[in-house]
Amino acid sequence: MEKKLKNPHWKPDFGPAKFNARSGATVIGAREFLIAYNITLNTREKQYAMDIAFELREKGRSARQGEIGDIYMRGELLKYQKEHYPCGDCSFVGKTFQETVDHCQQEHQYDLTELLSMHEIDPQNPVGQSVKTPGIFKHCKAIGWFVEEYGRAQISINLTNYKITPAHLVLEKARELALKKGLIVTGSEIVGLIPFQAIYQAGKYYLEKQGRSIGVPVKDIIDIAIYSMGLNDVTPFKPEEKILGLPQIERGKLISMNTAELVHEVSRETPAPGGGSIAALAGSLGAALASMVSNLTAGKKGYEKDTKELIQLADQAQQVKDQLLKGVDEDTDAFNAYLEARRLPQNSPEEKKFREEAIQNGLKEAVMVPLNTTRLSLEALKIARRVVEIGNRNSVTDAGVGAQIAFTGVRGGIFNVLINLPQVTDQQFIKEMKDTCSKLEQEAEKILQDALKTVHAVIAKLSEK
Structure with missing residues (x-):
């Protein structure tokens, strides 16, 4: 270590470049997530795998x-x-x-x-x-070997930066090289874990190759990636075990309930879930309908010129939908946090002060969550309005319902902001929230009226036929 510290390359990020024999040294390193990835061939010949590996690796x-x-x-x-x-x-x-x-x-x-x-x-x-x-891919290390357990040769790969060299592009090049040798890639396997974004981008890549919309639910995109990459070829690929950061719905959450269960839960004599959660749900349904009509229209005869935009709208709607779905539980959680603050003890001046601060923080959080619902629902409304304009004429009422229910999300979010403000003591905060809500509501009303006007016009034109 003493010798290494004399090398400028080993200069510490912090502290002097002087070796302390008594204390030693602490070294902390960080790198991009490494994906251990194997591509399986329909051969027992190890040299074929080695040959392709050497052409792929950096x-x-x-x-x-x-x-x-x-x-x-x-x-x-x-x-x-x-x-x-x-x-x-x-x-x-x-x-x-x-x-x-x-x-x-x-x-x-x-x-x-x-x-x-x-x-x-x-x-x-x-x-x-x-x-x-040199080989084809940066940040790619690879060798070939024969796996006795599978009875086939594999290209064993370490991808040290999947953001620059993603697994699906390496796989496609391996398929191309294998075909030239009369071979077939039978599938591939992830050894250990793969980050969510890596497999999510793979799914989008294959959807785009098929000319299909990428504006579909996350599960559909992951399924496409699994099938396209042959990840079940030699061992079962279980997304919940293999994908790091996979979005999942926790048990007990409102959005984990089926429709009837959620409706029943809302109807009970409890203050939450209430209007805030339902506003978020309304906004998510508006985004979902906008995505549906976009996907139904994209690529269809007579709508070719708008296909690219429709796919973008579907993708945006999916992202807004997923964020609003989180808001269904976030609103209830924020309200519960406020209730917990009210239950704090107040037996001394210190406890009373702490309780009041907790209540005020809880109230502000109970305001910010529905405000986010309002903003996201407005985004859903904007998408629905555009889909009303360029989507399939026969589905215009679906997009119209999407716009209407997204507006419910906007107004419902605003209601839940305003109802919590009277108990807030920060007057500047109250003014900012009221001004913001007023602007958002006016913008939403204008967009909704434009969308509904178009819906009625299209219905009237279809009725003339």
Whole structure:
């Protein structure tokens, strides 16, 4: 450690670069999430898997020439010689190593010295070493092996930054390379966990490849990713166990109830769930209807020019819908927090002060939650209004209902903001909330009237036929 600290590369982020033999050192590192990912082939031949792995991985492989055939590594190795420095990607041969370095940078856009370092070759002395050519994907490490348990060869991959090199793109390139060798990728497997965003983006990718809308529920997108990537090929893929950060509905939450259970729960003699939760639910239903009509229309004859926008609207509606669904429980939770504050003891001046502060904080939270419902429901209303305008004429009433019920979410949220303000003591906060609600309500009323006017016009035109 003492020797390492003399190297500028090992300079501490905090504190002096001086070794303390008595205390030692604490080293903390962080990196992007690593996805351990295997791609399975319909062969027992390990060399096929190795061949594809070397072409995929960032560090690439040794360049070869001669009779190569289906397996590249059977070719004759190219080596650097004095005054003879071949490029691994074309016929160029430099008289000096620097000439070849410059050629690789200019013609093939990679750093040859960095590539050789990945293979633990000294760029200052490459003579006698094999020529290297880079692989396709950055942040990708891969080898090939035979798995006795499956009776098949696999490409074993570590993706060290899935945001730059996602698993689904590596899989598609592997499928392409395998096909050229007469092979088929039978599926793939996640070893350990995969972040939600990684598999969510994969699902969207495959939906887009199919020309389908990405504005569908999260579960549908995850299912598409699982089927498209063949994640059940060699072992069962259980989303709830394998996906890190998978959105899930907790047991006991209002939105985990079926329709009848929720309606019955609202009808009971308890103050929550009440209007705030139902306002959030109304807004989410408005967004859902807007998404439905967008998806029904996208790609259909006569609506081709609006398909791209309709898919975007469906995707936006899904996001708004999911946020409002969370609001169904958040409103009830905020009200319950306020009730808990009211139950705090008040036997001393200190306890009374603490209780009053908790009540005021609880009231403000009970205001901010429905205000968020109002804003999100307004977004749902805007989407529904646009879908009314460009969606399928035969579904215009569905979009109209979406607009109407989204407006209920807006107004219901405002009601729940205003009902909580009289008990708030912060007068500036009260003024800001009233002004905000007034502006939001006026904007929503205008949008709703525009949407309903269009709905009635379309119905009247359809009735003439």
